Amino acid sequence: MNTSRLVLPFIAAILCGPALADGDGLDAKAVATAEGLRDTAMRGSQAYAIVESLTTEIGPRMAGTEAYDRATAWAQAKFKSLGYDKIWLQPVTFPVWERRAERGRIVSPFPQHLVLTALGGSESTDGELRAQVVEFDSLESLKAAPDGSLAGKIAFVNLKMRRAKDGSGYGPVSNVRRSGASEAARKGAVALLIRSVGTDSDRLAHTGMMRYEDGVAKIPAAALSVPDAELLANMLKRGKPVTVALDIQAGVTGSKTEYNVIGEITGRGKPDEVVVIGGHLDSWDLGTGAIDDGAGVAITMAAGALIGDLKKAPKRTIRVIAFANEEQGLLGGKAYAEAMKDAMGTHQLAAESDFGAGRIYALHAGVSPESKPVIERIAQVLAPLGITWAEGGGPGPDISPSVPYGLPWAELQQDGSDYFDYHHTANDTLDKIEPAALDQQVAAYAALAYLAAETAVDIAPAAPAAQK
Ligand SMILES: [Zn+2]
Structure with missing residues (x-):
């Protein structure tokens, strides 16, 4: 000081x-x-x-x-x-993440297209991944699932975001986005789907950054649009197994130096x-x-x-x-x-x-x-x-x-x-x-x-x- x-x-x-x-x-x-x-x-x-x-x-x-x-x-x-x-550049070096392709659909019991987007940092599926979906209402309930209980399954966290002038609804839902994949992988899941971190009901998905924890399997992660999250939840309510197919092609491809651009008076x-x-x-x-x-x-x-x-x-x-x-x-x-x-x-x-x-x-x-x-x-x-x-x-x-x-x-x-x-x-x-x-x-x-x-x-x- x-x-x-x-x-x-x-x-x-x-x-x-x-x-x-x-x-x-x-x-x-x-x-x-x-x-x-x-x-x-x-x-x-x-x-x-x-x-x-x-x-x-x-x-x-x-x-x-x-x-x-x-x-x-x-x-x-x-x-x-x-x-x-005065105008100058300040270098910033980081790993480059690339989004290449993203597709999803409900295979059964009622086949429908899903609008989704890969979360930033997500890895790819190995071709098309097909698995049964298990729904959670929060990150806490996902964490409380018994170890191994999601083996071979897709974890789906369907947490609604609260609208607020000061943006205070963002914290809890962005935590799901940030750490949901590693929490799901710990339970054996093969992929993570989340309800988009958003307050709209447009049929558009919200992307955003996620992180993998060291020592935990890196499973692909994507956000469903809010209407698609509700569709999937309604299908699950019928009590029959719901199978989803995901094809996500994304990942880190190397590193790059970019710049903060600075102008001064x-x-x-x-x-x-x-x-x-x-x-x-x-x-x-x-x-x-x-x-x-x-x-x-x-x-x-x-x-x-x-x-x-x-x-x-x-x-x-x-x-x-x-x-x-x-x-x-x-x-x-x-x-x-x-x-x-x-x-x-x-x-x-x-x-x-x-x-x-x-x-x-x-x-x-x-x-x-x-x-x-x-x-x-x-x-x-x-x-x-x-x-x-x-x-x-x-x-x-x-x-x-x-x-x-x-x-x-x-x-x-x-x-x-x-x-x-x-x-x-x-x-x-x-x-x-x-x-x-x-x-x-x-x-x-x-x-x-x-x-x-x-x-x-x-x-x-x-x-x-x-x-x-
Ligand atoms: Zn911003």
């Missing part, structure tokens, strides 16, 4: 006297500039045009694909055209200190990655560009990061943390947009008690946008690996009520985005980033950095 972070606000308060408000290190001019950024964005920002460009000119850009390389070039060019003065006073905002540039392969996370990239690129358009740059540098490979395990965020762990003291504040395109309604922050007056002042500027400051929340996915090294974070929490209707499906497309909702978010990110970059207070993290 950098001790100057504790002393500086105190010195600044003495030196600058009455020009500063209570401990927030911001004068009236800085606040007026932030309000101006906010109001300019609300009249119309570039965010929608940016996500329209990304989804139209690139589209799906799964980590490891040639499309991600095109997205990298797109992001570099976009930063340039938006007036960022250099600070005028403390250029080596940074305020980080961003989203992730990769997407899943089924949709065009509009809400996950083209929106986040577009909102933060547009917010940084607005600050760059000011006559006078803020004191600190605004760093906008389009992270690589978030979807398969926060790999871009982990690479950033690893590269920056000794420089985390130069990070003033970080916030990531990765929860769709719904409006922001809350501001949360993980900062020291001494830094809270800055957050409070930011909250006052955001209040006309319908945003209130509240305790709680958490850092965005790609900045979370940096938090143990002492990164102070903020969260601009979005309304995610419909996020999981489209998340990781073929329905994650541009038409789900309302341009005015993006403008509200650009307004919030621009004001937050500007004030954090301009304040005389060095924002400190909530907890001291962990031992490296």
Whole structure:
């Protein structure tokens, strides 16, 4: 932890006297500039045009694909055209997972087609796999099945996701997706089917990452669309054996280096200190990655560009990061943390947009008690946008690996009520985005980033950095 972070606000308060408000290190001019950024964005920002460009000119850009390389070039060019003065790449190396084919059907007692998609990381079936299905209502009930009781069978976990504004329904169902295959394999199962992690009733399956535990058989894993999960459950209710055929061709094919794409608006006073905002540039392969996370990239690129358009740059540098490979395990965020762990003291504040395109309604922050007056002042500027400051929340996915090294974070929490209707499906497309909702978010990110970059207070993290 950098001790100057504790002393500086105190010195600044003495030196600058009455020009500063209570401990927030911001004068009236800085606040007026932030309000101006906010109001300019609300009249119309570039965010929608940016996500329209990304989804139209690139589209799906799964980590490891040639499309991600095109997205990298797109992001570099976009930063340039938006007036960022420094653009650089940070390497991220990971195993490449490939989806080749996926088919499923009910063979008996009533033959029907099934809509499904392989989970990220899944291995292949050996040709077509045919097996009887055993249903579970939760991960816990699967874990409670006797050892060997699923020998030669397909485990089917049919857990419904709860709709919630804050996305709190995601945790329990995403645990099934993440660890269900290894739990099923422990009981002898030959494959895993899950009900899609989603709140919709579209006949589209939701993909997403899964993990194999070491020392446990790697069985193929796929998600059924919600209507297909209900169809399969209804068939099982009849008490007769239900046999499903699966043909999944997927797997890891090697490794690749991709890049976090970073654009900066250099600070005028403390250029080596940074305020980080961003989203992730990769997407899943089924949709065009509009809400996950083209929106986040577009909102933060547009917010940084607005600050760059000011006559006078803020004191600190605004760093906008389009992270690589978030979807398969926060790999871009982990690479950033690893590269920056000794420089985390130069990070003033970080916030990531990765929860769709719904409006922001809350501001949360993980900062020291001494830094809270800055957050409070930011909250006052955001209040006309319908945003209130509240305790709680958490850092965005790609900045979370940096938090143990002492990164102070903020969260601009979005309304995610419909996020999981489209998340990781073929329905994650541009038409789900309302341009005015993006403008509200650009307004919030621009004001937050500007004030954090301009304040005389060095924002400190909530907890001291962990031992490296
Ligand atoms: Zn995302």
